[in-house]
Each structure stands twice: as C-alpha cells, then as structure tokens.
Amino acid sequence: MNNGWGFLVDEEKGGRLLTLDTSSSFENLKAMVCEDFGIDVSMVNIELSYLPSDLINSIYSPPVIITSDRQVRNFLTYVKNTSTQLCVSTQASNIAEEGTESPNKEEAPMESDDSSDMESDDAADMDSEEDVEVPDSEDDKKCDKEKINEDGVCFSLVDVVKKGQSFSSKTLLKAAFEICAMKHNFDYVVARSDKKVWYIRCSDDDCTWRVRAEGLTGSSYFIIKKYVPDHSCAASNRKGSVRTVSAKTMGTLIMHKYETAKEGPRSNDIIQYMRMVHGVEISYSLAWDAREYAINTVKGIPEKVIVVDGTFLKSKYKGVLLVATALDGNSSLYPIVFGVVDSENDLAWNWFMRQLNVVIADDHSLAFVSDRNSSIAKAIARVYPQAHHGICIHHLLNNVVTYFSGKGVAGLVAKASKAYRAADFRKVFTAIFAISPEIGQYLIDADVRKWARCQFPGM
Structure with missing residues (x-):
C-alpha cells in the first residue's frame, strides 16, 4: 500500500465503547467484543488489531495483531500515552466454513483513549421451498431480529448462516442450528436426516423458515443448498417451544479443551463459556452432562x-x-x-x-x-x-x-x-x-x- 496501512471501516456497524483495565485478559476482550456485536465465534473467527499512530503512514508497518494476554497488556500500555483505534475483523471459522470462493472480511474500528475506554465496532440468500431462487442482493436486506411483533412480522437469521456455507461434519452443522434456535427462541422439526441430506423446518407448519443441507459424496462435509432465513410465524407461536442445545452438541464444542488439560473446564466454566461465546444460558446439569460427554469421548470411553x-x-x-x-x-x-x-x-x-x-x-x-x-x-x-x-x-x-x-x-x-x-x-x-x-x-x-x-x- 503506497499510502501506508489503514482499516476499512464498516460504518453501518458503527462503534462500541469498552472499558479495560490492566487485569483484562485476551479472552475477556474477545468475550466483550462478541457480546457487544452479537458475534457467534462458532460461526466466525475474530481478529483484534491496531495501528500505532506513529507508524500509520509507514508502508513497512502492518497492524499489530493481539493474540495473547501479554499483547493486551502491551496495547494498554501503548494507549496510556496516545489514542488509537482497535479493529475487529471477522472471517468464516473452521466450524462454519464459507462455501463461497472468496469469503468477505468485515472490519470495524474501536477507539481507545488514555483511560483505556475503547469504542469498538462491531450473512444468506436462499431458495424457497418451491426452489425459487432469491437474488443475492437479498443478503443486504436484513430484518432486525430484535423487532419481532405478535402479528408475525418476519425476523431474519441471514447473519447466522448462508446458502453455500459448508460444515466439515454433520455434527457441526447440527450444532450451529441448535445454538441458533436456542439463541433466537424457536424450535425446528427434522424432516429428513441421513448421510446425504439434513432438512429442517420451523416447528410451526405455516412458517417459511427452513434449511436443506446436502452431504458431499465421499466426504464428511455438508453444504447448505437451500435456506429461507425469514420466520413468518407469530412470535407467540415460538414461545411455547424452544430447542435446547444438547449435551452432545456442547460436548463436541468444548472437547478440545480436555485433550491436553489434566481436568479441563468445570461445569460452571462451561456455563460461562456458553454465555460469553455463544450467547445462550444453560443449566448446571446440562453443563455437567456436556463435560461428561467431552471427557468420555476424549478418553475413549464407550458411548x-x-x-x-x-x-x-x-x-x-x-x-x-x-x-x-x-x-x-x-x-x-x-x-x-x-x-x-x-x-x-x-x-x-x-x-x-x-x-x-x-x-x-x-x-x-x-x-x-x-x-x-x-x-x-x-x-x-x-x-x-x-x-x-x-x-x-x-x-x-x-x-x-x-x-x-x-x-x-x-x-x-x-x-x-x-x-x-x-x-x-x-x-x-x-x-x-x-x-x-x-x-x-x-x-x-x-x-x-x-x-x-x-x-x-x-x-
């Protein structure tokens, strides 16, 4: 870049104000960013970076990427004497990999002053049930998920998954939608589930929301082929039936945390993890079952x-x-x-x-x-x-x-x-x-x- 490094700002997402102190960890910072922007890290990877103000115009000085507690402390030390922006970038994660040729990367700046208060900023087209293709431009027409009225005005989940999105296994595909349903207070019915197809629809028979994913021949991957992201059912119809994330799903998500650790996260740690990372509340007994499933699987105990x-x-x-x-x-x-x-x-x-x-x-x-x-x-x-x-x-x-x-x-x-x-x-x-x-x-x-x-x- 001839004019030096810079951030492309997503003005629609705007900024956020976060407060950090010297005891703040990298995980604390990520959790606050995810909560404020509504980011689900099971669907995307986030990257936190900043440009030291005295190096912004140098083409030889790329952004400093924060990846550890030590680098968080370095950043806080730096902003004590100057002001800079902390950038939040999102990109498709391994759990929910993008099926498009060039996944988009969104960046949003976070302002920081010497008091360590930071301003931070904070995705599907689909065929209908009759295979009528919705234009790609519909991706930008997101309904506000929070504005659900009792007359059945739709809310959209296009920022959760996209048509063409791939998952490395059927387990991870199911995990994404279990968390999605619990987080957004609805339930779905599995209409078909086998090695070739996973097809679900809203539990309300009159609702248009549905997903069809197909398995790749000779592979464990599943790709979303059809997706209607809009719920046309009344909000009152969804309150009586809300899907809960299963212990197996949670155990799959946290399994890696037990592979090298002597004990790994305890039940209360799992509750906090699901709250901060995935934005859902779970019971202690469910966290306990998830922990047992994860440990048993890692240790090779028969299922x-x-x-x-x-x-x-x-x-x-x-x-x-x-x-x-x-x-x-x-x-x-x-x-x-x-x-x-x-x-x-x-x-x-x-x-x-x-x-x-x-x-x-x-x-x-x-x-x-x-x-x-x-x-x-x-x-x-x-x-x-x-x-x-x-x-x-x-x-x-x-x-x-x-x-x-x-x-x-x-x-x-x-x-x-x-x-x-x-x-x-x-x-x-x-x-x-x-x-x-x-x-x-x-x-x-x-x-x-x-x-x-x-x-x-x-x-």
Whole structure:
C-alpha cells in the first residue's frame, strides 16, 4: 500500500465503547467484543488489531495483531500515552466454513483513549421451498431480529448462516442450528436426516423458515443448498417451544479443551463459556452432562452403555422384572427392553440377553454395567463376547458400607473409581488398603478392571 496501512471501516456497524483495565485478559476482550456485536465465534473467527499512530503512514508497518494476554497488556500500555483505534475483523471459522470462493472480511474500528475506554465496532440468500431462487442482493436486506411483533412480522437469521456455507461434519452443522434456535427462541422439526441430506423446518407448519443441507459424496462435509432465513410465524407461536442445545452438541464444542488439560473446564466454566461465546444460558446439569460427554469421548470411553438389572415384583404374581436401560439424546433414562421371569438365574439372564441381541448387536464399542450377579456376567460373555462388562459403582459402594461398615472409606472408593490416571488410582487405592485391608481385598476380588475407570478395558 503506497499510502501506508489503514482499516476499512464498516460504518453501518458503527462503534462500541469498552472499558479495560490492566487485569483484562485476551479472552475477556474477545468475550466483550462478541457480546457487544452479537458475534457467534462458532460461526466466525475474530481478529483484534491496531495501528500505532506513529507508524500509520509507514508502508513497512502492518497492524499489530493481539493474540495473547501479554499483547493486551502491551496495547494498554501503548494507549496510556496516545489514542488509537482497535479493529475487529471477522472471517468464516473452521466450524462454519464459507462455501463461497472468496469469503468477505468485515472490519470495524474501536477507539481507545488514555483511560483505556475503547469504542469498538462491531450473512444468506436462499431458495424457497418451491426452489425459487432469491437474488443475492437479498443478503443486504436484513430484518432486525430484535423487532419481532405478535402479528408475525418476519425476523431474519441471514447473519447466522448462508446458502453455500459448508460444515466439515454433520455434527457441526447440527450444532450451529441448535445454538441458533436456542439463541433466537424457536424450535425446528427434522424432516429428513441421513448421510446425504439434513432438512429442517420451523416447528410451526405455516412458517417459511427452513434449511436443506446436502452431504458431499465421499466426504464428511455438508453444504447448505437451500435456506429461507425469514420466520413468518407469530412470535407467540415460538414461545411455547424452544430447542435446547444438547449435551452432545456442547460436548463436541468444548472437547478440545480436555485433550491436553489434566481436568479441563468445570461445569460452571462451561456455563460461562456458553454465555460469553455463544450467547445462550444453560443449566448446571446440562453443563455437567456436556463435560461428561467431552471427557468420555476424549478418553475413549464407550458411548454405547447399557445398564442391566433385575428387581423383585411384589404383586400377587411375584417373579422378577429384568430390564435393560440406556441414555437417550437428552441424557434421560430410556428403557430398551424388559421381561418378567421366575427368578434371576443363568437360564433367565441368557434368555433375556438373547432377546436384547435382536435389537442391539454385539460390538466392541458396547459396554454393559450391572451389579455383581454371576448369571449376568455369564450371559454377557456368552451372547455379547465382544462387548465390555463393568460393575455399577453404586452397588459396590453399598456393599462396602453394608457388609464392611466402610462408610468412612466409601468416599475414597468413589474417588478411586473415577480416577483417569493410573498413578492417581494407585495413590487412592493405597490409602484404602491402609485404612481397611479387608475392603481393599474385597475390591480386588470384585476385579478392579470392572469398576475402576482407568483400568476399564473399554477405555
């Protein structure tokens, strides 16, 4: 550039005023920018940069890009003695990659003075259901999402996704729209979902909002082929049904945070992350489930877990109820099969497992959890030789307390069972043996590989 570096300002977006102090981190700054501009970082990457005023006219001095806490402190030190603009640039992210040949990059300036108060600034065409193409110029005709009236005046989500936008996997495509629906208070119905097509529409049958994405042959990528961004339904119709982000979706978004860290974010951290980065409020229990999903996936714990158990029937017919239960997509208990037998024995459990095998095939990624009933163990080994078998820690703890008066040791046993690292497990297990050798031996006899997370062969 012959006249030196400069920023192209998006005057429509305008500026914002942010207040920073010396303790502000890079993540704090990004979170404030995203919140003020309504930026969803699952859809775009943001870049923060500034031009030192004494170097603006030099063609050899490009903008200084802020990428760390140290660089934030450098910026604050610089603006104590002068005034400059902080530029916010957005570009398609890896989660929601642009399908166009040259993705647009928007830049918005942020003014800063010596008090460290900063002024900051802060995307789809589509075919209709009848495949009538909407001109590209419609991208600029964005309805204000906040101005929704009860008469059904449309609000548009063109700044969320675009026709032609690609996603590296179907999981990320679904994640984008789950967050979109929760953030903008509506629900949708999945009309079709397979390896080739993912088609959704507003839960209101009369609404025009809909999305059709198609998978690329020989690839995991999905591309949005058709998109009607306008909701024509009344706002009152949407209040009764709002989609919630699933634990699996959130777990997928935060999974990378557990790959190298010893523990990774806790539930409260996840709540804050979803609030600041994605602009949605979630419950503690949902954050907990998301954390468990992320950790289990990273650690390689089987996703297909079936709990089997039996309970006595107290009606006049007596007998025993056998049941196999799993978790559904909302992390709620879902009974798969059940049956009534005379008693829990080898014959009864073998029959039950054979009936279960009709709907759930044997697989090395499958894991069963049960109490220490020997008939269950035999039936699983016979009907599901590839699957893994673990012992329910709650049953084990009950036995420790009931038969060994080990109430004071139960907490250590639970901690040992949840340890991810073998070194941590050995440390706790040594403490258990020191307190009660009898309980330690019982736990060894129960087979450590079946109740200790770090020893479980299914991991």
